Amino acid sequence: MTLFLLSIMVFLGGQVLPGNVGRAILGPFADQRAVDALNHTLGVDRPLLAQYWGWISNFVQGDMGTSYIFRSPVAPFVIDALGNSMKLAAVAFVLVVPIGILGGVVAALNLNRPLDRIISLGGLSVTVLPEFVTGIILILIFGVWLRWLPISAAWPRNAGFFTQLYYLILPSLPLFLVLFGYIARMARSGMIEALDSDYTRTAVLKGLPWRTVIWRHVLRNALLPTITVIATQTGYLIGGLVVIETLFRYQGIGSLIFTAARGKDFPMLESGILTIGIVYAVATLVADFLYSVLNPRIRLGSDQ
């Protein structure tokens, strides 16, 4: 449903609003016949409904159209870029999920003590900052002053896994910071609620060691809402990728969309955005699945 609405919005935004596509490509001085001919070749002189149907049915079959700028199919560009973005997002996620959860758990266990204050306030402050601001500051610190990390994410050709990882640390840090606050806050409030609950009191009162109470009773309940937050943040993460990839000159889906937007390359732009929508929908689905696996109370069907 969401994807359907998104596809319509993307289509309208990309095809209808910019007006005459042929004119936009050929410039204001081109011959009208050339413009008409190009419009006909691109198929943008057909009725809207036919255009939408043609576009969406091709997209579903993996044909994303032809780039106005590169004059070649869009799909390989999008797939390459998506792969690159996945690498960057994966680095950020692998770093932020455990550390964020740990931060939230530690804060909750030290509720209202200085450590909690530092984690909560620090997390909140870095979360609200735009990625390019933290990005610039991190580049200055680690790339320009300390010279520990490369300031661009474009690694040398045929770079191995670890070299790529090395180039991805700095770009993933701003994403890490933004997500850290959210995840830590959710984990913290989930923990506080779980620690305050009757089942925790029961577990403590029946003499279970504190460690067992935390691991078996508290954590499992506390982290459920966090999983949902992590999934909803995927959409956010992708928005962040547009900025980060531009800042670090990284060939991902974000910079693909950005470049396409600048060059008014609509097939590229539309495919890029729709691809992101699909990724987001898949992430939400995975989160729902994980949630039901981890929470026996809402597991569908019965295995008794």
Add this chain to the structure above:
Amino acid sequence: MSAVQTTSPTPDDTRRRGPLAEVLLSLLRSGTFLTGFAIVMFWVACALFGEHFAPYDPLADDIINALAPPSAEHWFGTDQIGRDVFSRVIVGSRDILTVAPLATLLATVAGTALGLLTGYFRGLVDDVVSRILEAFMAIPVVIVALLAIVALGTSKTTVIVVIGLSFAPIIARTVRSAVLAERELDYVAAAQLRHESAVHTMFVEILPNVIPPILVETTVRLGYAIFAVATLSFMGFGIQPPSPDWGLSISNNYGMIGGGFWWTVLFDALAIASLVIGVNLAADGVHGALND
């Protein structure tokens, strides 16, 4: 939720001053709010009167002194065509502090109207509008904005409208849930029994009672609006040259930081950071004051 509860049963005229004074008092006692408010007011002052106390004209170039590091004459150094970075940072607050609040205002007005409608009528209106709003919220704001701005062309008005409309669903959701709680209360039933029109019931009876959550959501949104405007400007789709806007300055200068010209971007970045954190601290204070 508790904000709704504390204000809703208040009879209109007898205690109108009471809660307001209380809220103001607890705002003034909140260190978080005062810190945030002071930071925001500092930048508002810069936006309003910046050119009077900025040492140089933020747009005047001076090619001979281009890329000069910070010194006694130029506290924050100069940029690639010799413009004084200090003056630019001060005056650079103006555009973002015009665009972001206007976008937030638009979002609040549109979101409140939508929230009242969907919360009050429920049923089909609610279902249809809520589904559309959900779909809308699933897409990152930056992407919506990018698409809309490319299609509509770049201008301050486009940025205001695009950010305003993309934030409206979020405010609508907050208002809707507050209205859902309110509409079950007796004063709404009384208004309906008096045969007041739906518009009257929504805007005269219910609206005053859902102001606290709207206020909280608005201050929070203002932080995000600044985030969004700064980001769009950095991407080149927001505020346009020759404005000394912070995001725009960073976008023009960050290509050279590999060469060590850190002063051309650091101060703009810190300015955005301080403004965003200031607004969020203030929002946190407002939230605390209204929920006590």
